[in-house]
Amino acid sequence: MDFGWNENAQARRSSLIEFVRNELNDDVAANEPECKFASRNWQKCAKFGVHGYMVPAEYGGAGLDVQTSVYLMEALGYACRDNGLTFAILSQMLSIQPAIALFGSDTLKEDYLTRLAAGACGAFAISEESSGSDTYSLKTTASRVKGGYRLNGEKKFITLAPVADIAVVFATVDAELGEWGVTGFVIERGQEGFSTTETRPKMGLRTTPIGDIVLDDCFVPESHRLGAEGTGVAIFNKAMESERSYILAGQIGAMERQLEETIKFVRKRRQFGTPIAKFQSVANRVADMKLRLETSRLLLYKVAWLESQGTPLVLEAALANLHLSETFVESSLDAVRNHGARGYLTEYEIERDLRDSIGGLTYSGTSDIQRNIIARMLGL
Numbered sequence: 001m002d003f004g005w006n007e008n009a010q011a012r013r014s015s016l017i018e019f020v021r022n023e024l025n026d027d028v029a030a031n032e033p034e035c036k037f038a039s040r041n042w043q044k045c046a047k048f049g050v051h052g053y054m055v056p057a058e059y060g061g062a063g064l065d066v067q068t069s070v071y072l073m074e075a076l077g078y079a080c081r082d083n084g085l086t087f088a089i090l091s092q093m094l095s096i097q098p099a100i101a102l103f104g105s106d107t108l109k110e111d112y113l114t115r116l117a118a119g120a121c122g123a124f125a126i127s128e129e130s131s132g133s134d135t136y137s138l139k140t141t142a143s144r145v146k147g148g149y150r151l152n153g154e155k156k157f158i159t160l161a162p163v164a165d166i167a168v169v170f171a172t173v174d175a176e177l178g179e180w181g182v183t184g185f186v187i188e189r190g191q192e193g194f195s196t197t198e199t200r201p202k203m204g205l206r207t208t209p210i211g212d213i214v215l216d217d218c219f220v221p222e223s224h225r226l227g228a229e230g231t232g233v234a235i236f237n238k239a240m241e242s243e244r245s246y247i248l249a250g251q252i253g254a255m256e257r258q259l260e261e262t263i264k265f266v267r268k269r270r271q272f273g274t275p276i277a278k279f280q281s282v283a284n285r286v287a288d289m290k291l292r293l294e295t296s297r298l299l300l301y302k303v304a305w306l307e308s309q310g311t312p313l314v315l316e317a318a319l320a321n322l323h324l325s326e327t328f329v330e331s332s333l334d335a336v337r338n339h340g341a342r343g344y345l346t347e348y349e350i351e352r353d354l355r356d357s358i359g360g361l362t363y364s365g366t367s368d369i370q371r372n373i374i375a376r377m378l379g380l
């Protein structure tokens with residue numbers, strides 16, 4: 001496995017870190033308690049080219065390979081203190097973008113990849129009230145009408161829904177077909193019968209707007225169906241493979257930032273006449289944080305390397321997702337422990353990582369579902 005990045009990738013990383021530190025970090029402390037989306041920073045990132053890293057050059061992106069892209073996603077999470085903004089950007093890059101890139105017609109790609117790379121907000125919606133982990137038991141219907149379909153149903157807990165300009169939505173064209181009826185559609189805000197709820201407050205990632213999409217006899221032209229009828233499961237699985245694999249890349253960056261800040265703090269903070277870093281319990285927590293960072297990083301890079309080789313990565317993606325999500329929670333808790341009261345009080349901005357880390361146990365498949373996939377791949 002070659003995890004080395006060429007000079008070009010390293011130069012991109014350095015300029016991304018510089019851009020993020022100069023431009024993105026001022027608003028998070030004010031936005032976070034209000035669950036406010038930093039739309040200005042979203043647009044700045046799009047202008048800098050972040051949204052288009054994986055979009056082919058013909059649609060206005062940089063068309064970067066997966067390993068370089070993952071390297072840059074990690075750098076974004078490292079430099080950007082707003083984990084919610086990083087999550088929102090990666091969510092769009094890893095779900096709606098690959099779904100349209102791999103399964104959209106030339107017209108859909110031209111129209112929507114170009115706009116997504118340029119700063120439009122895109123949501124990817126499958127979850128419903130009664131279909132969470134049991135994804136394909138969805139109830140949203142798509143009934144054939146002249147020229148297209150009428151969609152009816154409600155999508156729940158959708159990242160970026162409240163601000164989405166575009167959404168990929170899954171519905172069934174025939175409930176009796178079960179999984180074989182599930183079909184993907186691209187819908188624009190403004191389409192009659194499409195509406196979204198307000199941002200729903202949550203524990204962490206509070207700057208990522210999450211809400212519901214309501215489809216009330218929403219007309220979708222046939223040209224906006226993704227692939228053929230009944231191919232929704234294949235589309236969802238492909239997009240999920242990409243999201244499951246790399247959505248936590250930003251967290252690796254956040255873990256590195258967290259480790260650096262914790263080391264700085266425990267060296268400086270003195271109790272009983274000595275830096276607290278000299279106490280073995282404190283130092284052991286730092287050692288564990290470093291180990292979690294390195295093991296997570298290796299798993300992430302391995303998945304990206306496997307993809308670059310065209311090798312199946314179902315098992316490795318689930319392993320990486322499970323390990324990254326759970327280690328970020330553990331390391332965030334260790335950071336809080338090592339900072340004492342300063343770790344607990346909001347003003348020191350340490351506790352935010354802990355709250356932000358919890359969502360990773362659920363989105364892109366819960367930890368239980370990742371374990372189910374791993375067990376299945378091991379033949380259990």
Ligand SMILES: Cc1cc2nc3c(=O)[nH]c(=O)nc-3n(C[C@H](O)[C@H](O)[C@H](O)COP(=O)(O)OP(=O)(O)OC[C@H]3O[C@@H](n4cnc5c(N)ncnc54)[C@H](O)[C@@H]3O)c2cc1C
Pocket residue numbers: 124125126127131132133134156157158159160205210359362363364365366367368369372
């Ligand atoms: C921050 C965040 C962002 C999200 N963004 C999106 C989005 O953009 N688009 C979208 O469509 N959805 C999104 N979701 C929804 C997410 O996909 C679902 O929450 C997830 O699939 C779990 O479904 P659920 O919440 O209904 O929980 P449930 O499926 O009801 O699970 C509840 C509990 O039961 C366990 N469980 C369920 N089934 C099994 C099983 N077979 N084996 C073992 N344990 C099981 C789960 O692990 C969990 O502990 C998001 C969620 C969050 C938290």
